[in-house]
Amino acid sequence: MGFIPIFLTLGGAVLLFIMVVRQSLANKKLQFDELLNVVAAGLSKLSSNQSVPANLGAIKSFVQEVKPKLKPEELSTYETLVKTPLNQAKLTRLQYNQLISKKPYSFVAKIFGYEAI
Template sequence: MGFIPIFLTLGGFVFLFMMVVHQNFKQKKHLFESELKSISTSISRLSKTNTVGETVPKKVNIKDVERSLQSLNKKDKTAEVQIETNALRQKLGEIKRLRYNYNKLIKTKPYSFVATLMRDHSI
């Protein structure tokens, strides 16, 4: 009878740890996706080819953002656009760092177990 409270406490700790880690994964992934969407919106606004009815797609890749940033850099050589593209390049570097940190966190030992149970995958 003395071991039951110990097992319940240990089970509760494991459950709460899993919930906190899963919430952390969701938060980091949401931050990555929202930053990527905001930089894609900034690039489309800056390129001036975006029509009024056109919207940013739901799934945006880093490679697509890089490609559109390079085409914008080649297309428009004005000083304003160059300054904006440099700022967007820095923001893209931060987004890549977010992705790297997320993927690195998922691969570490206790978090990888939670990621497999909660079906979290690398970005």
């Protein structure tokens, strides 16, 4: 009878850990997606092309295409609307991928189907 409370406590701790990690992964993924949408909106404002896809590969190629065409007065707008959110998105992606690759967190990511970005 003495082991039942120990097992219940251990099970509760594991369940709480799983819930916290899942919420953390979901928040990182949501933050990354929101930052990509901000960057895509900023690029749409700076360029004549209104349809900028919100994925990182397309945004990088679009930035390389648009940045040389910018006028000097548009560079400050580029810094605030595109460069800063893009750097934050890259940092968030790095943190997300590092979190998924660590051992206890990788089990939770595998259970809930989270994959590297």
